[in-house]
Amino acid sequence: MTPTDASTEAGTDPAAGGADCADTLDLRLTDELVALLADGDGRAAVATDDLLDGVGGWEPATTDAGVFRLVPVRLERDLSLISRWMNDPAVAAFWELAGPEGVTESHLRSQIDGDGRSVPCLGVLEGKPMSYWEIYRADLDPLARHYPSRPHDTGIHLLIGGVTNRGRGLGTSLLRAVADLVLDHRPACARVVAEPDLRNTPSVSAFLSAGFRFSAEVDLPDKRAALMVRDRALRALL
Template sequence: MSFTFRPVEPVADAPVLHSWVSQEYARFWGMVSATEQDVVEEYSKIAESGHHQAFLGLDDGVPAFLMERYRPESSPLADVYEVQPGDVGMHLLVSPPAGAPQPGFTTSVMQSVMAELFVDPATRRIVVEPDARNHKIHVLNEKVGFRPHGVVTLPAVDPAEDHKQGLLSFCTREDFLATLTPILAAPAAATRGESL
């Protein structure tokens, strides 16, 4: 596995993104009934927002996951917690496996996403707010160092719902590095000029 990141191209990437977000496993993404054109419009809005960015994660050049980075102060989160300097919001959607699931793949994706977000020395803490019912992502989040803060009420993601109950969680750079083996942690620490 060799992951790289590139900005989402809304029109060109819509077919692959639609094939992911319209599946039942991605129901918490809120786009199960979306059309391909809905995906184009959503990711065009994100690209034009100035405070929200979407990236396609590639595994040896093949699309494997979607990562979104956003500024919490410009999002609905600003109404439910006191945003701190250096907070960066994140959303993650991993593609369905093309063949047999690879053990540890999703954890590797999450570690790569966290390392990518912490490359920026100004990033002090990653903020997530997955649906409180999404137990799989809560387990993954804790595995990479997130600590739950509490359930918050946010605007609905799913058009069939009135609101979203999200589990607000935070992960500092130190908490993330503490979850890595020394071999994995060395390059991440090096990005901030420290030795282990």
Template sequence: MIAPSSKPLASTAGSVPDHPQRPAKPAGEVYRRFDPQLGAWVSLRTLDICGDLERFSRWQNTPRVMAFWEEGGSLEQHRQYLEKLAADPHTLTLIGCFDDQPFAYFEAYWAKEDRIAPFYDVGDYDRGIHMLVGEQAHRGPHKVASWMQALTHYLFEDEPRTQRVVAEPRADNDKMISYMQSQGYHCVKEFDFPHKRAALMMQSREDFFEGRLLD
């Protein structure tokens, strides 16, 4: 589970000469494939604030999630959180589903407009991810392998110029780091955000697609 690194920078997409113009955010389902290992469909859709708010709030208020995200609160607080992200061109909020049943919340962000950017040689189209599995029944390494592969695959397919996907789990989050390494991410280094010691995890497009048979 990886929580947001910090509040995003003020929106710079399209307004600063060295930042690409970001496309309009999609709506609805953005990814679907059948996972033969699980015998289930894994899919990603954009978060709908009206339809997903209560679920999101329930997930954020579970002790396990609160320990990492520190975003427990009321429905109104969570509505404001999601509305802020909806208005932010650098972040896309997603719901992960197995057989169309929601189980996880993801944030995909353009790394160059995020506070992670100063900590490595960020590329124009690098994407970053924050990850939260909300439903207890869908935890475990076999499920992580399915959704993490799907999420990474989507981000590389969404923008052909994206060469790297990054994440910044807490440096002492050994379980998540191990899960990510098992799915082809490697730890570049540790670094300090104001609120945590983080591990910079990274996977390249070349490494992701090498030897994989994906539709």
């Protein structure tokens, strides 16, 4: 199972919503940003897997908050920052990856060294890493045992790294942008799904505001989750 939650705005007051069926680094990247977006030979870093259609090569998205890009994680560059985020109590309550860096490293390495069905990424907004994402094949994940999955269903997990970025609608804006990136670059994918913990009402609310619909409650081994779905067919309506 991929992580315990798609935590977006943990620790904030949720907006009411219906349904039908350690802070980030305080700097602007220069040379480091170049390293984020390119390999040593200067070419764009593109995932070699076919299962998720090269997440690392997806172009940036323009959002209300600025230009946003998904950048696949590199342990030597990103482990310390992501581990620090995982030790934020508001994040740890749902991701359950608090502790020494080795805890986060093990979680990341299992994806990086895997078969490409899950790609861990930094979310870089206006040149600044400020969130952590996992883009994964939900139909190939243990999650598929708990709901009527369809081929190429694509899942997302999210956490916002810095306290100052939570509770102001940023999670909603980025969720919509990333769901659009998935649908734009994965033509075989008809649905983007997520399974936030039902207790994390700010996260559920953010998904609803981003055009996802509440599909069902599902009992997973480590939580009771809200199955959230964004349908390609309803993309222009929600």
